[in-house]
Amino acid sequence: MTAQAEETGRTTFTEEWEQWHARHEEALADPHGFLAVTSLRWLDATPTRFPDAPGAWSSTDAGVVVDLDEGEELTLDGQVLRGRHDFGVVAERGGLFPAAGDAVIEIAKRGGHDILRPRHPENELRLAFTGTPAYAPDPRWAVTGRYLPFDAPRPTTVGAAVEGLQHVYDAPGEVEFELDGTTHRLTAFNGHAPGSLLVLFTDATSGVTTYAANRSLSLPAPDAEGSVPVDFNRASNLPCAYTDLATCPLPPAGNRLPVAIEAGEKIPSGR
Template structure:
């Protein structure tokens, strides 16, 4: 029998999840976010023009270049760019954002390749976006796990949704937990999260390709406490940009990060990919 205190705690848990999910959806609708990406161009030594970005673009041993026509202009950090401009050699996973009118032109390096990714606020994928379906929040999927750090970070090579592309990330350790679905103990390779001390795991499970996006889902894990305990809340498992658009270069989960049970929590297949409300 559910007590009044348990009912209150569940209501609070649901409220916090709803606030988190609403914030996640707002970030998706950023005018220059991933839903605004109109194309993905792989630069090479031959200068090329593209219909959704000004200038002629190429890459060389000394980095990325653009040649703008007399009637074309970009802006970097609010300063106008005309004629020929040298972006230099970009570090792996770095991005530089130039503006062109109402558009943003992302210049980036992914998997050792220089790319150009224009972002236009009127892109139909962004314009028509409504929401991402998700499982109803369930406290039973908020697990207590244990962080197992490595003595030294280990480089981990993973594939990507783009064929032939690979990413290399340093892993500081693993996260161990017990799944309610099978009662078994599992470990996932973790990467460093965006916030200091936080961790990030990429994973698939038995729902992948059925009710959740086939390639991957992402879960941010707050920093471990003094005893190494972590909260692994699968209710907050999110889709990466590749779940919505083929113009992303998202990493795939490391080998071993496939859970055998169905994790019926978190975000589901986007409506744009045929997901159900």
């Protein structure tokens, strides 16, 4: 490869990373993104009112219920909700987002518990957000890995950013890759897109220049031979890096790399 071609390739690599990072920042700072969360409420059988959400909320065997007073309403999928409304049982890691004026009220289940997480665009954390510091993109940290599927998905219990909470994920396999002549393996979970993977990890930079609890890396679906790109320049923070109102999972025990991955997002400003 000529020096000019190498420089062109590096410029393209940097531009693509900048576009990815801009999209990630935009989603984080969305009017109803995680920076807009104003509280984390753990629901129980007692109907309870909260200052940042209309109605009295409770968790029952039949699911989450809200009792709205006269003059209070929510909107879900174009339907206006008034009085008493039963949202039904929310799936683990699922969620509903009824609107309340310019806010949305997230209804979710985490670790088997029903929660409420109001999201208000005017939240101070969102308004003060100026971006996430990150290492400069470097092709050194973009390698080709190999997906090693398990014979059957393995239920994997991990801790959470909230003390005492646990998450259980089905791990379909591991991703093996090499850095500076050393081979590493990380347990992978299923990603959002069909066939894609999600890796949660820490490394020697964790708690120093990067967020201590975890970072995540989304991987595309491996090809027919199991080859998969592993680009640590796209290692990103989970919501718990920005707010204590998140319930993010922690990495599996084996996903603690002994090397310093000096790539991807760093500790958010102010944290």
